[in-house]
Amino acid sequence: MVRSNLHTHTIYCDGENTPEEMVLAALSKGFRSLGFSEHAPIVLPEECGMITTDLTQYVKDVKEVKEKYKGRIDIFLGIENDAFCTQLKDGFDYTIGSVHVMSENGSVYCLDDKAEITQACIDEAFGGDAMALAKRYYREVMRNVEENRPDIVGHFDVITKFQDSTYIFDTESKQYRNIALEALDYAAEFGGIFEVNTGAISRGYRKTPYPGSFILQRLKELGAPITISADAHSTDAIDCFFPETVELLIAHGFTHIAELTPHGFTETALR
Numbered sequence: 001m002v003r004s005n006l007h008t009h010t011i012y013c014d015g016e017n018t019p020e021e022m023v024l025a026a027l028s029k030g031f032r033s034l035g036f037s038e039h040a041p042i043v044l045p046e047e048c049g050m051i052t053t054d055l056t057q058y059v060k061d062v063k064e065v066k067e068k069y070k071g072r073i074d075i076f077l078g079i080e081n082d083a084f085c086t087q088l089k090d091g092f093d094y095t096i097g098s099v100h101v102m103s104e105n106g107s108v109y110c111l112d113d114k115a116e117i118t119q120a121c122i123d124e125a126f127g128g129d130a131m132a133l134a135k136r137y138y139r140e141v142m143r144n145v146e147e148n149r150p151d152i153v154g155h156f157d158v159i160t161k162f163q164d165s166t167y168i169f170d171t172e173s174k175q176y177r178n179i180a181l182e183a184l185d186y187a188a189e190f191g192g193i194f195e196v197n198t199g200a201i202s203r204g205y206r207k208t209p210y211p212g213s214f215i216l217q218r219l220k221e222l223g224a225p226i227t228i229s230a231d232a233h234s235t236d237a238i239d240c241f242f243p244e245t246v247e248l249l250i251a252h253g254f255t256h257i258a259e260l261t262p263h264g265f266t267e268t269a270l271r
């Protein structure tokens with residue numbers, strides 16, 4: 001049983017609820033732990049990331065709920081660093097490292113915002129070549145993991161977020177799969193935990209979590225550690241699609257996921 005989530009957003013960024021509301025939702029679900037992972041401030045697009053001046057209050061709020069609910073649930077203070085932001089690490093219990101934005105020729109594109117933005121990025125910055133964007137995106141993922149060594153590698157193939165409704169990449173093609181798998185093989189060498197993220201399901205973009213099945217297969221072959229996370233932006237999403245994701249992972253041969261405890265990361269049986 002998965003009774004933890006380490007990818008949680010709040011009102012400090014694009015989430016709907018306060019840290020305390022998220023804790024109460026986690027308690028109502030019988031969670032053992034909950035980790036907060038607000039977006040670290042990103043200087044580029046205004047709508048991405050926490051406002052720098054809110055950072056202190058975010059840390060204070062999470063520490064307060066950690067203390068208040070001690071003995072009932074383990075609360076962890078994390079941060080989701082983007083590849084292009086100042087990397088925050090000191091004072092945090094863990095980090096998630098993700099690539100959300102692409103900055104090309106003076107324009108900034110948020111790749112997990114809307115299908116139209118990803119398409120505009122392909123048309124304007126990559127001459128209409130979707131695979132060129134895929135190559136560039138995965139190169140940034142590799143660089144981010146190598147340089148910044150996040151504890152958790154966030155939504156590894158987030159560029160496929162809109163695939164269920166809008167065709168952008170031929171994710172079945174050998175070319176795309178080779179690009180993604182080459183990046184995965186490389187990134188897996190640095191020891192991070194890969195998250196299986198259900199956030200696009202709760203927000204209506206996808207019917208299955210990411211990464212895609214062929215990436216899960218390779219993660220299993222590599223023996224890379226994984227975790228299940230909700231990328232929750234509201235209380236109702238805190239364990240979205242977790243039972244189905246457990247079944248999906250078992251079908252791919254996984255038996256355990258990484259779980260954060262007060263003593264560090266440990267392995268928890270999926271069943």
Ligand SMILES: [Zn+2]
Nearest residue numbers: 080098100154
């Ligand atoms: Zn993210």
Ligand SMILES: [Zn+2]
Nearest residue numbers: 007009080231
């Ligand atoms: Zn997130």
